[in-house]
């Protein structure tokens with residue numbers, strides 16, 4: 443079964459058929475780097491990462507481009523407030539963005555992260571093309587897009603011309619021919635950063651950068667264009683108008699819009715003063731917990747960031763890690779499956795549960811990347827594993843092979859979603875457990891010493907030493923440490 447995507451452009455669930463058979467291009471609108479990125483930005487970026495990971499799993503060669511808006515009114519205003527240059531502020535926050543994204547596990551070496559300020563010539567060329575086609579006009583060093591000449595304007599947001607006019611009239615700009623027109627190039631105001639252009643000193647508008655960078659790095663038509671729900675209008679509508687006017691071909695084939703993230707039931711926003719920064723969340727919870735939370739709802743559904751929801755994710759991951767850890771211990775002792783062995787009833791039930799999980803995981807992900815459903819499949823199998831292992835102290839034969847199969851299914855799917863990291867999560871738990879085990883052995887040894895049972899006491903010491911655990915009897919009691927393996 444193939445992947446289906448809800449395309450915002452058609453408002454329908456469509457079969458995903460990329461332009462070329464094995465390559466997929468994805469463009470995702472990245473952050474404006476006037477501050478650190480917040481959890482809302484993180485949700486959009488993570489959804490894009492999950493789409494990428496799943497399509498790679500399905501055998502596609504994926505190229506992902508996510509831009510950084512590093513020149514904008516917000517950046518200029520914030521820099522002025524802070525008394526630094528816009529360039530320095532954008533640079534520092536851009537670096538912080540990479541650091542945070544790395545921690546969230548959403549960056550791959552093959553990704554491209556173009557910056558607006560590094561694509562000024564490409565934007566100027568696009569604007570010149572639009573002027574030449576009569577789709578743009580120059581007023582006092584600024585260049586505006588002439589919305590009237592793009593007949594399909596409004597096709598993505600499905601806004602009618604009269605709604606568009608009513609909305610646009612709020613900000614009256616005398617220089618525009620039509621209230622819906624938008625700027626692609628802004629003439630420089632005194633003291634603002636600027637670049638030279640055929641129309642004088644100025645800087646690019648926001649919409650033109652995505653058209654220019656998407657087409658430069660991915661070609662005239664891209665497969666998937668992703669972004670937050672709030673970008674659908676006017677940003678994405680304007681990207682379409684600019685790009686399609688220049689090329690005459692479809693700009694993006696599938697439009698994916700990620701729903702808002704709420705904080706304690708309220709919309710995250712300036713007026714509420716309730717921004718949660720990704721880096722603060724990552725300081726408080728492991729990466730896998732944040733990722734689990736952010737994909738616990740399908741991306742078009744609202745998601746609420748509350749202390750309880752994070753606790754829930756934390757508990758779920760603990761269950762998952764314990765389960766995988768247990769399976770790992772059993773499956774390392776597993777032997778090859780004897781041929782033509784009949785299954786017991788419990789084994790048959792378990793085998794069915796493993797098969798169902800694999801099918802259900804893919805069915806969920808195929809259905810517009812429904813991560814909630816995919817997670818449901820994973821945790822249903824966790825329950826089945828626990829049930830099965832209750833009566834299997836020393837699994838051999840078919841039971842051992844089934845355990846290896848469940849282990850494989852759970853690690854593959856949870857690693858794909860990025861919610862399982864054996865090196866971090868399990869190691870932490872294992873370390874906790876082995877510390878407790880050593881403490882228990884030392885207690886037993888101390889009891890033996892009290893009884894002057896030197897044979898047992900020495901045996902424990904020697905056997906621990908063989909495991910590179912060195913114990914030392916001091917007057918204050920017995921201490922121990924791990925020796926480095928040589």
Ligand SMILES: [Zn+2]
Pocket residue numbers: 470471472652677
């Ligand atoms: Zn964009």
